[in-house]
Amino acid sequence: MMKSMASLQPDQQPHVDRLCDLATLSPGEIAALRAAARRARLVGARREILQEVTRVREPTIIVSGWAGRVRYFKDGRRQILHLLLPGDLIDHIPCDEPLAPTTIVALTDVRLAPAPIPAHRDTGLDRAYRLANAMELGHLFRQVARLGRFDSFERIADLLIELSERLRSAGLTTGDVYHLPLTQEMLGDCLGLTSVHVNRTLQQLRREGMVEIHGSMVKLLQPDRLRSLVNYQPLRVSGQAD
């Protein structure tokens, strides 16, 4: 236990793994991503990465840690609109105009790096970025469906699977085990539930032998049963070479 999470992927960085999983990158692009990580700035947990008002922003990539796009309400409650994981891009979607006010907050300590600019269109990196954006949209659709039509059990099951797949893409899983650094309250803010209800529902998932949770380690015991429960459709359709 001398080393923490880092030892899971000794030779690769999550954000590099993730983008390599999306497209075939050139050695130069990989080097650029690694170099960017060295210049990463650290944002502490609970701090805001992006305020509502910010206009000009630079394409940024999450090197490590989890963040969330959130919306706050009058009564102090909040909704996590969207989870941002290592390898995810922030504000890469082209838009010169001031957009909807959404804040991005670091849910854990986060390392952020400026996203390397692709040399030109249709380089591997460019394709990876565009795919990442498309997937972000897909995740948003899934989030809407979860909140709209799933009960608490299905919501959590669905999210646990989605996270497992997203983290796998970043090389952050070991089989069906991964590190989930969110409190039950954060999960609730993401899933439109109270932390109390998240707690009870997690117990139900454990009782039914679907998952094992020790501290922040999550193990999916019956991923296939979970997937069929929520009719899980992977985002990226088959037969996609690189």
Add this chain to the structure above:
Amino acid sequence: MMKSMASLQPDQQPHVDRLCDLATLSPGEIAALRAAARRARLVGARREILQEVTRVREPTIIVSGWAGRVRYFKDGRRQILHLLLPGDLIDHIPCDEPLAPTTIVALTDVRLAPAPIPAHRDTGLDRAYRLANAMELGHLFRQVARLGRFDSFERIADLLIELSERLRSAGLTTGDVYHLPLTQEMLGDCLGLTSVHVNRTLQQLRREGMVEIHGSMVKLLQPDRLRSLVNYQPLRVSGQAD
């Protein structure tokens, strides 16, 4: 009452109005949009515009009618992920890869036209398209927040305001009055509620003097009160000339 809705905007077409509202278009671009409308194909209500599997797709614009991006569930229920109104674009977001399986269905009769291709970057039309995409993302965020943290009353209030603003942009409102061609069941599918509960909540909105509804005509009686109730933030931040 000889003419129906068309008389509201005798000289403009909704999709043209909408894109003109987003950016200053050249006369040529406006002509191209009008021409596209003449070549529009009709899709009847309840028919699918886009199937889940479809890969190659052409940027399309909604000339008239309402559509919705939907996800279906095993038990026959569905969630409308996102409403598409006249002037909205379908699949203009650049993505060569097969994406999340979502179907787009015509909620009313819909007229669809191929979206004119901008001559080059940073023409008015190009800016309008990119702004439209950014706003679509903003609407998705709002949809997530609605479903996650709003109760039925707030959900409906919030949606009614959003629709009023979106339709205004397309020239489809008269003051705070507009035509809402969705059944209560569709509203429920959009808001994660049952049609029964939508019905009761609409009555509550009427009882409290917030809205008036006759058939499919909606009138917001106290738009400011509605807005403050849900802390409504307009998508496009102020001071945006064109």
Add this chain to the structure above:
DNA sequence: CGACAAGTTGATGTTACTCAAAAGTGGTGG
């Protein structure tokens, strides 16, 4: 050890769902 955040549990209240049926609406054909 103390303090604070996170997780857990119980009791109770409320919101929204389910099931079922009635009443209104519009379109179609006889």
Add this chain to the structure above:
DNA sequence: CCACCACTTTTGAGTAACATCAACTTGTCG
């Protein structure tokens, strides 16, 4: 013009899911 049909809206009664409130426990870190 009316009868009929399908669809939508409306209403009622009972139920399930989730929230709320308030403790209490566990774990972690200084």
